[in-house]
Amino acid sequence: MTAKAESVKLFTDKAELVSAVVTEISSLDEAYKYTMDLCGKKEACKMLISGCEQNLSNTAEQLCATKTGKTIVAPALAKKEAAALEKQCEENGFTLIKDSVRNHLGGIDIAFTRVDHGIAETGSLVLNCPNEELRLATMISEVHVAVLPKSKLVDNSYELESWMEGNMMKGDYTAFITGASRTADIERVLAIGVHGPLELHILLLED
């Protein structure tokens, strides 16, 4: 295996260990298509955001009512990319949220993002997100679909040091994301999606 193929394999293995779904793709179009399929497949009952099927208090219940239809959010995409995604959303009858993610705290089905780096050693994604819309999108959505160009894969976190330090020279918010949101706080039983996404899909883009 080439060094790169090795990193891709290690990254994939590690990410899958924490139940991320990793798929290799060769174009962004494939990424949009993947996202549409995923959104279409989300069952009808899941149109109610996660947790809404439970017995909730009145106030928490109200938040569930803020959501209508199937929604995708994709902040911080380049214009052309955003347009392409929007077209696909229209064709499929999904709503693309472009801004004011804050108004959708009840939940969004899918967040579609391009991430900055991947760390093979731990299967982590690295997302530079001083942009609030982008940051929020990856927190409140039920599913996070992230496109990671293979060229942006590094072996371990130390290799990102100077890039991160560069960002930190100004105001900055950077996240390492590894698998879905999880907890083991009740009887040590692993449960997914306590605050953040319930699923993480990583699309490894050949570039």
Add this chain to the structure above:
Amino acid sequence: MQDAKNLKEYRKEIRESLDNDFLRTAMDNFAVAYRGSRANAFKDMDEKALIRDIAEAKDAAASRLDELFAKFKEEAEKRGAVVHLAKDAKEANEIIGRIAMDENCKTIVKSKSMTAEETLLNHHLEDDLNLKVVETDLGEWIIQMRKEGPSHMVMPAIHLSRHQVSDLFSDVTGQKQGDDVQALVKVARRELRQEFVDADMGISGGNFAIAETGSIGLVTNEGNARLVTTLPRVHVALMGLDKLTPKLHDALRVLKALPRNATGQAITSYVTWITGSNECAAAEDDRKKVHFVFLDNGRRALAKDPVFSQVHRCVRCGACANVCPVYRMVGGHKMGHIYIGAIGLILTYFYHGTEKAKNLVQNCINCGACKEICAGGIDLPGLIKDIQARILEEEGHPMYSSFLAKMMKNRKLFHKFLRIAKTAQKPMKGKDGFMRHLPMIFMPDHDFRALPTVAEVPFRDMWAKVQPAKVANPKYKVALFSGCVQDFVYPEQSVATVESMRNKDVNLEFPMDQSCCGLPLQMMGEVTAAREVAIQNMEAFEGTDCDYILTMCASCASHLKHNYMKMLGQDPKYATRVKAFADKVIDYSSFMNDVLGVEKEDFLDSAGDAVTYHAPCHLCRGLDVKSAPRELMVKAGLDYKESAEEEVCCGFGGTYSVKFPKISEQLLTKKVNNAKESGAKVLLTDCPGCVMQIRGGAKKQGTDLEVKHIAEYMAERRK
């Protein structure tokens, strides 16, 4: 929280925990699973080197706290944050309260922060300022609603069952909830999401504070820290000064160990790096108000303390609790005040004072399990003992402890006492070498193990008879250190040692002026007496011309080797002498296996018994001797069957088992059961204390498990 007024009350609390079956089972399952996942997480790494690097870097940072703080403040403020320094808990709470008032905040969401627990921040915000504070870490939220403190650093609600959580959630939502954990988690997700929507202020802790750029790092699995630091218009991070680190690299390095040590994860789901004031749509000018509050509360003084500054290496992974056999039985509410486990015993003293710490700090059996896995390489058991000694100095020595100290300082008096005990025990002595009943000074709680009687003739009186003839040109010159138990209670173990190396070109000596090694004194915190005894022993052996000081007691060996250096190594009068002494100390199995190099051929050809092994704490961890005894057993033709949890403490711990008999009893029961389950009829070990404990327990339980010192079998099986 620890509020017991005295040891008696504390013991009573402990008993209640021991009777809590749910807690016990949860902790047991966790302890066993944790060991496996941690080992797996570190398997491709040089764990020891990583821990060394962290220790070194943290020590360096601790030595320049003020400078790092100044740099952090300058850089963070350049990037739009405000940085505060609070001298104590009260001041930290007031600063945060004032920020809330100035910014007109009514509701607060919080992500887990041990530092905020330390300052009891919620009390101030809720009770004094009437603000609404919601913990958003699931476990923290649960215990907040139950009005409890965390029982574990990483899993704060580990003591609760799903049924308890279900009942609680039913109350909170006003709707009946079921018992399914996944569904309960979903309920929490929805209920807490609403709290995030409402909140004006977010409070987080900080796992790292990077001086170079004024950035903080947050480690979470749930992702609540990201929401807490993103949604509300004000963000306050409260951190101890010990979180300061010069560069990002230091944080990334700790990040390699922290999750692995905490839960056996390679990394947590989210690690968040925040620098300065970021975009925030809820804020007036789209910029979040960011305040970093650093807490001193004794940390700067601690950083200057030559012994205790290493406490700052702690990364709050909680691993020292995960592996602690005492914590495993009694849980965090009984083994810590706010910080729990091994580090909790220490921090309680420094952050919450003597009153809260004085009972707790005695509840360490000194098994060394925590020290072995600490991410910062902190000598936790050593520091716990040092604190115990400090508290004794502050509070005065209890009578029994001063009495023992006085007596043991004087070897002749001590040995005379042991000889008198032999006569005094007569009425209680059974035919089987055990006491028929316990002397009156013991509480009924001590009846879990049979105690041995003092031997008719101590080893020192047999020496003239049993010592081997001198060899003209010996390969090894060895002086025996018997320790009091093998001298006065189990002389046969010492005799077996002599026997097992007969005809091996060894010259043996037994210096008569040797006394107890002094470990019991150290365990009680009687440092001055322990030091005097150490000097006496050192001098007794200086009179011999030996290459090795051999002891068949793991506890003596590790005490002679490490603690003597600690006690005397700094004193120029003794430094070189004690080093020469400590370098010669060796344990029985290492000497036989590694130095003498006995082989299969040295032992009988016949098949030996099925045996299992108990690894004494002071051997397997104290001296890092793991394979020698196991190799010996196999070479001697014994059928060695491994027991479960062979390296977990047997519960002896010298005076510990007298102070906390109920805990000792539980450990012992487990030990005996594991040995029985191995299928072996005999258990061997390398320490007379462990022999005393396990043999006494087996006898009380009425099992036929035989317990012996490994030397006894080696002597028996030699050709």
